[in-house]
Amino acid sequence: QVQLVQSGAEVKKPGASVKVSCKTSGYNFTSYDINWVRQASGQGLEWMGWMNPDTGSTGYAQKFQGRVTMTWITSISTAYMELSSLSSEDTAVYYCARGVGNTVVTIEYYFDYWGLGTLVTVPS
């Protein structure tokens, strides 16, 4: 069965960086995108970006460009999301999610499997 297992909770100081991992299993790692979505406490979902381990492509939400880096190691089927220059506003649960996409006339893109989330806390 498909699984996305994320690394444990982190507490970081303002200005520091955090790197969250997402170890996948149960499918061919290079056949699907991995996306990152975050959720602050009591708030909605916020998409951060995607990575394609087959083509080597990445795409980041404009809000996070210059501050986020998505990487992966194919041999261990693991994706990483690093966010730098942290502030208290980055305190949130960070989810990795497998992306499924099809483009014919319209773009169909959705997340069919999600990790359980990683809480990142940046005290103010």
Next chain:
Amino acid sequence: QSVLTQPPSASGTPGQRVTISCSGSSSNIGSNTVTWYQQLPGTAPKLLIYSNNQRPSGVPDRFSGSKSGTSASLAISGLQSEDEADYYCAAWDDSLSGNVVFGGGTKLTVL
């Protein structure tokens, strides 16, 4: 401020039919398919509806989705207590080099 607009809350009694709306624009819902996610309290989101109206295996047929123009709707019939959750719509947005946009979420309460 979310790109897609959802009502913050909705409610219904067991057995009732409830609908949740999602409004967007020509660059997202008007051009691409809509996805719905269900997030039960304290858990990760779960895929509920994809490609506007398709249910993944295991999702009851009480859940249905539709899309018209730049708006979409999620309908839940035969409401059950376990349906109490947050529901999010999402779509790919063609503007700004492309990205996924979410609605702000709708908290469904089963009275």
